[in-house]
Amino acid sequence: MNTDSMMMGLMGGFGLIWASGLLWVLTRWSASEQLGSNPAAGIRTVATTASSEAWAAGHQAALPWARRIGVFGMILGVALVTTAFLPVAGGSESQVPHPLSVAFFAVGYGGLLLGCVPLVRTANKAARQAQPQR
Template sequence: MRNQVANGGIGRNSAVGIRTRATMASDRAWQAGHAAASPMLTAAFLTAYLAALTCVALALALTPAGSESPAAGIVAAAGLVAVLALLTAAAIKANSAARAAGDSDGQCGSR
């Protein structure tokens, strides 16, 4: 999905992507915003996969031993916080790039 939006396969819409006032202002703003956010979105999904794999590995390792360790829950919570932080940073970066793209088109970037 990230690749499709970042590479222009999915245009401006109301269902998928980073939808801020600035990114929705024009097709150019949509593209610029998603291109700028692409590295952060990659980091977000890789972090989510890593946290999930770590949770599964911990659950498999601790279950047979009968351990009541909260490690898997802690990893899951930390992974969720990290993913949310990365998605927030991606949205901020996309919004900033979309505003800049709107300004270069002669549009008001604060719409």
């Protein structure tokens, strides 16, 4: 079995599952005010950290995006883990990971990162609307 392909599948897959799940859980906790504004976790922008109301409103609005990204990333993470056990062309001496490992890795992590763009935009918009007009 190709150890490079196995490592990419296992480490990349479990990392993607963890990151996607963490994004979803932290957003949900922040939306329900179990996790208040803090210096380490959550959607931290000028708008969302302006007040506790803005924090909750921004995370509540971003929750559907976080759910989509979380489910997407976890599904691709499981698929990536399964590729660790697929044989590669050239046998165990091949230094090239399985093509599906590369594809699931790129699509999974790319989707996670690109999905954060509309998530943050949605959170910012809702957080600004939650602020009293001056």
